[in-house]
Amino acid sequence: MKNSERAASTRANLVLAAARHFDQHGYDGTTLNSVCAEVNVTLGALTFHFRCKAALASAVVQEGVEELRRVSTECSAAGALPELSLLVRQVVTALQRNVLTRAAVRLIQEEHVVSDWLGVFREEVLRLLERASAAGGLFAGVRPDTAVRLVMYVVEGAMAEARRPADGEGPTGPDFAEVWRAVLNGLAADAR
Structure with a gap:
């Protein structure tokens, strides 16, 4: 070599x-x-x-954020809520399966490395929720800015679960799909 x-x-x-x-x-x-x-x-x-x-x-964040941006740009679906759903599921999958992405987000959250990724992700989620709201896709009374908080909490929770040792307790990767369906049922106008 x-x-x-x-x-x-x-x-x-x-x-x-x-x-x-x-x-x-x-x-x-x-x-x-x-x-x-x-x-x-x-x-x-x-x-x-x-x-x-x-x-x-910084090197860890650079590589982890690069992967998160890659999966974020792959999200394209018909309609704001399907696109939001695809975006969230792909980001969560990356956080569950890729230690570089989880470490990057943790370092950003701890404010040890500066990156705009969390802000960009939050803005994209808000944009999609505003589109869904304007099209009548959100349940009446669900404001996009409140829904953003819910989505961010769900993503952060999935990341925390992914960080836990595999001891057989707590939700696993496939369980996130069920959690996400429950979130969408609370947001979507046509889910009621």
Whole structure:
């Protein structure tokens, strides 16, 4: 293996290991030594790629947000609520299955890394809910700004569930579809 290939592999392994630690322990609970131990590299090797913990966290967020943006742009369906449903399900699936996305969102929420992704996602959810409301698709009395909060709570809850150890308790991935149907039944005008 060439030096450049080895360096790229080491960097990727460091980012992935850091994502696992940030996802489980947050920024403050993660040490560079624990990341190094998982990848079996020295602290010097880590600092060759990332000058500090903040730079490593930024790399995790960059990769995680890139994946979230990719799945968000793939959402296209006929009608605002079907498009919202597709968007939320794809984002939640990414958060459930991809440690980089979960770690990225956690680091953003903890305000250790600045990213506009959460704001952009929230604005897209609001845009779709406003479209649904204007078309008469939301239940009377459901305001789009209130519905946005509900959607964000559901997404954050799904992310927290994904972070829990797999002990057989709590909702699993397939259960989210049922939760999401319940949310839509509370929002959609034609669901009553």
